[in-house]
Amino acid sequence: MSGRFTQLFHRLENERRGALVPFAVLGDPNPEESLRRLAVLADHADALEVGLPFSDPIADGPTVQAAVLRARAAGTTVERGLGLVAALRRMHPDLPIGLLVYANLVHARGLERFYAAASQAGLDAVLVPDVPLEEAAPFARAARAAGVAPVLIAPPNAPDATLAGIARTGGEYTYVVTRKGITGVGRGELDPSQSLIERLERFEAPPALLGFGIACAEHVRHSLKSGARGVIVGSALIERFTKEPDSVPQYLDELRAATTLPPR
């Protein structure tokens, strides 16, 4: 399967660039404004990762939690969230879009039905952050059957056997976590994870996108130097949308400028 993410990584390799992938919570702060924000992100980035709001986001820090609360308070259901993705897909037929969704929302609808709906909305990949490799098989199978790539998280403490399994099971990209803990900025040292990325490459895992705590151009350069194929920027961006929404396009352009790799 050569999806939109895979095509993007090919193109960026020729351009000698890493991918800038913003993360946003679907429906934050409300569905209408969310769609406007997604459009801004799409115009200033290479791909998007979007999250469905869930009542119990255990892998997320305070910034994403607050965004989830806003989205749910504004009536963002799973249906409406996927509707936003579908609307974005109509505007951007070639944009790679990945979804982050907690296990119970997938489970409640039924795995086959959920992934079919995700596929229909135009998603390329789905990441379930509370389903580790050892529980991933039924989710990955249902995803593949619907034509959606299952994305897995590779944390710094994963043993080789886990990374090998992630390489076998995952598609489109691997979400590489740069440090322990949960999402958010300034929660601990960024670990460049060079050895983690090298190990993933040895197992021929899907390209590494680095997430958790990336907030500035320096972080982006640092991450790409470690061998990542791109970065995911979530909490820092959500905070900026809340505090200085007008500066978001410029902020994204600065981050994107930092994705340029040195000539080979």
Next chain:
Amino acid sequence: MNTAPLIPACGRYGEFGGRYVPEILVPPLVALEEGFLRHREDPSFRAELDDLLHRYAGRPTPLTRTRRFLSGTRTVLYLKREDLLHGGAHKTNQVLGQMLLAHRLGKRRIIAETGAGQHGVAVAMIGALFGKEVVVYMGEKDCRRQAPNVFRMKLFGARVVPVTSGSASLKDAMNEALRDWSESYEDTHYLVGTVAGPHPFPTIVRDFQRVIGDETRAEILEREGRLPDLVAACVGGGSNALGIFTAFLGNPTVALLGVEAGGEGLESGRHGATLERGKPGILHGMRSLLLQDSEGQVQESHSISAGLDYPGVGPEHAHLQATGRARYVAAEDHEALDALVALARTEGILPALEPAHALAAVAREARAEPERERLVVVNLSGRGDKDLAHVSALLEGGGSR
């Protein structure tokens, strides 16, 4: 519901259980499982734990035959007196076990979630005994409702962190503890308070609580010459129930009854009856039954007793229900309150509101068939001192009586 069966992985009770956590928590859970299995077999671990249970916590607890509570019926009712355990509830058993395990695994810091504060108090208390740094996550709402327990935890030297996210109650405290642990697992043990959460917690907690049933079984055989017809316990997360059920699982003549929080009635939507009204779902690391809406958002539970106020339930209970080995019913708030008062007036024992639910269900069944001869044991999982202010407000402030 999904049509494809989930692949059985580790820690399954039938189709329930498992380890649904962020990948970063898998290695610490695997290490915990290995450590548990290793130390459980170590005679010096068992000896130290037995010594603590006996000389620190006061085990074995008495088995009291009631004199008046069910008068007019032919039910013979015994109470397993976990209310007399140090700390005032069964929580102490498994907190001692996990604390000793964490100590042997070299963890210097202990984190825990708490709802009413009973588990938090037990962790703070035994953390003081072991000289650990203790951090307890507690929903902000619960901190206000249970202020005396917050003070008790602080007296024992623990830090209590009010959780404001989500619904600011027990499930959110558990979320916050899991977040902490995903950052701190190297030097920190997450001391889960019930038979819920990701594998191996349901098994570890059940194992450290089964002493309740083991003692009950031996003593009832000695005194009555036979096994009971029915063993009953309240179920929130379900640790005191599995504590007393486990020793009887292999004896099909012993009926097992779990009693959930019926709140204001199952039809009111304000209850904690996960096993009766929940649907299969994934939360806090496990596949179990969950109170949730049609798209899978987890709902808030409600109960007069904070200890039963949890929208999930331990996966082994979901399995025991599915296989028919145990039966689960609900007792409503007012029934539990009535049972609390009745036990106080007929036996001179003040139960906590949680086991008052089990007493209410057993009394209901006994009075429905007064001529039926039955030998029954109820796990009196905790004492009612913690509920005094609440109960007094309900009874004297124009409550349900």
